[in-house]
Amino acid sequence: MSELPEELSTGERVRVLRERRGMTRPVLAGLVGRSTDWLKKIESGERPLSSHTMLVKLALVLHVTDLSVLTGPAEAAQPVTTNRLFHPASGAVWAALLERGTRRATALPPGTTAAGYPAEVDAAWKVWHASANNRTDVGRLVPDLIRHGEVLAAASADGERRTVLVALASAYRLAQQVIAYIGPAEAVWMLGDRAVAAAAEADDPAAMGAAAWNLANTLRAVGEYEGAIQLVTTAAEHLRPHLASGPEHWRGLYGALHLHASITEAKDGRDGSAWHHWDTADQVAKSLPAGYAELSTVFGRANVDLHAVTIATELRSSRKALTLADEIDPDAIPSMERRTRLWVDAARAHLDRGDRTAALHVMGIAVRTSPETVRFTPPARAVAAELWRKAPRAMRQETLELAETVGILTGG
Structure with a gap:
């Protein structure tokens, strides 16, 4: 875009950029919520374009990342934000998602088996929590984890298929963590839906609870607090009857679901409900061995204490939040x-x-x-x-x- 002649007016720049994109005047006008006649007057110079808001709208539609491209080189560079953060992992995950059903069967690397696949997914979760640049480091792993898991699930017999589906649901959840806030909203929701579907097909209560935890993160991020609370509390109730007979990490997921509810309630300003859910999680943490941390949610003693700080912060109890923070050893947080x-x-x-x-x-x-x-x-x-x-x-x-x-x- 920088090769536009310097002498062009703002309106002329809009016209040139529109035509370069092969866009008609009625289409551009409609995309910015104005009439064709209004845009014609802007492009001809008959009407000045002084509204900063409208300049930004035009820039976004014309894929211009610097307003000075529209206003001319006399103006200082003015970056245009799309409110979407960029990270290369986003495109890689999105590409892997869109391949399902449209690609030939992927040839699995030597040694990739249904029996070994869950350990590969677990290893990637460990990287997520151990890395200071986790989106970069795990972003390199999850596209292939998704591809391989989908191939293995399609090719495995019933017993192995259930094992693969549980791990694939976990891989979808990890990918959802990677592209949260940076990927297309459609990709984030698709990952959440696929995780829920894979967990449900496996008929695994813990996998379904974990998928609900992730999907509720997405609901909360867009302000759907009631939906998020309903999702995690329902998942917790479905998981609760299995806690006595299930493995240890099922209790960890049950506690994580209540911690999730506690933060969501706090964000919605409900003090009593927030601390009630935290108390439930606190009791679960006390029932688990010292130093325990559930793999994906890192639920455990340190994480419960950390959530108390977050609840107090969300409820604007800043003095309490800082007092609680002072009592936490950061090195004890396993993430x-x-x-x-x-x-x-x-x-x-x-x-x-x-x-x-x-x-x-x-x-x-x-x-x-x-x-x-x-x-x-x-x-x-x-x-x-x-x-x-x-x-x-x-x-x-x-x-x-x-x-x-x-x-x-x-x-x-």
Whole structure:
């Protein structure tokens, strides 16, 4: 786009860019909610285009990432954010999803078997929690885990098929974690639906509970709190009769479902319900061995304590949140991602109390712990943006560096 002649007006630039995309005037006008006559006057220069909002709408539709392409080189570069964060893992996962039913049977690598596939998925979950850049590291793994699991599920006999389906549901859930907030919404929902379907076909209560936990994350992210709570509490009730006879990790998933409900209730401002679910999870954690952590949700003692900080933060009980955070040993949290979220919650609580210096300090620790967790999760990005917007003069350079690291100045 940078090769547009400098002398072109904004309207002429809109016309050139529209024509390059093979788009008619009525189509472009309709996509930005205006009439064809309005766009004709803009392109001819008969009407000025001074609305920043409309410039951004046109830029998004014309796939322009810098408003100066529309306004001309006399203006400073003005990045256009699409509200979708970019990470290469997103495209790779999306491609793997779209291949099902449209590709020839994938040739499995030597050694990839139905019996060994669950261990491969479990190993990828361990990378997710151990890596400081988990989207990058696990993003390289999950596309093939999806492809291989789908091939194995189609080719396996009944007994092995059930085992593969449980692991495939787990792979879908892991992929959903990888592209959360960065992938097409359609891909996130598709992964959630496939995880639920695979778990249901396997008829495995724990797999169904875990799939519900993941899908409820997606519901909560779009503000569907009631739906998320209903999903996890129903899943917990279905899992509860099996706890006495089931393996240990089933109790872990049951506790994780209640922790999920506790955070969702807190986000919706329901203090009593939030702490009620946390109390249930706390009792489950006490019944499990010291140091226990469920593989995918890392449910255990440290994670329950971390959720107490998050609940207090969501309920704007900042003093309580910071007191609780002070009592947690970050090294006891068996996940770099969750450890980072502890620091982010502490930063949120400090901001709520007006202490920007402390918030900036702990955000620095969060970035050093897991750069990708900070860069690709909305609460962390919101803290960085708030610090950048309202930084005292003495902190401007540090907050600018944080904003650039997180990518909030470029939409990246």
